[in-house]
Amino acid sequence: MEGLERVIREHPFFAGLDEGFCVLVCGCAKNVRYEAGRYLFHEGDPANEFYLIRHGRVSLELHAPERGAVTFQTLGPGEVVGVSWLIPPYRWSYDAKALELTRAIAMDAACLRQKCEADHDLGYDMMKRFMPVLVQRLQAARLQALDVYSARPLKPCA
Secondary structure, three states: OHHHHHHHHHOHHHOOOOHHHHHHHHOOEEEEEEOOOOEEEOOOOEOOEEEEEEEOOEEEEEEEOOOEEEEEEEEOOOOEEOOHHHOOOOEOOOEEEEOOOEEEEEEEHHHHHHHHHHOHHHHHHHHHHHHHHHHHHHHHHHHHHHHHHHOOOOOOOO
8 A cells, every 4th residue: 555655645646745644535436547547437427426537538538419529628647536426416527538557546435435524524635636626527527518609500590
């Protein structure tokens, strides 16, 4: 666990994490690897994990009518993938796909939610870390939606 704890402690998302919180968080972590083209998760599936990217790139995709999958953001090393694990009903609201070999730390969402419920200081720390990510993802999706729908010709009013 020492190597995993070091990786989590050094990941930018967990910068400055309290020592006691780090021990709790590490108990929910495991190393994962995704080959290029493999999906980390799909929209609508249970949000059972979130990911700290160590190496590689991951695209976040929405499905748009008449256009199919549209990438609204690409993430790389040092970034976090997945915020839906925090919000009931804990289902993914987009797809995430590895664009190249991607190595990450997967955090078990149920494990971490349980620890956050038991220790509200940990829960508050996690919310402070995830809120900027959530706001940034919403902004990226909004900008992508504007781009998608501005490309469609306007229909004249009757």
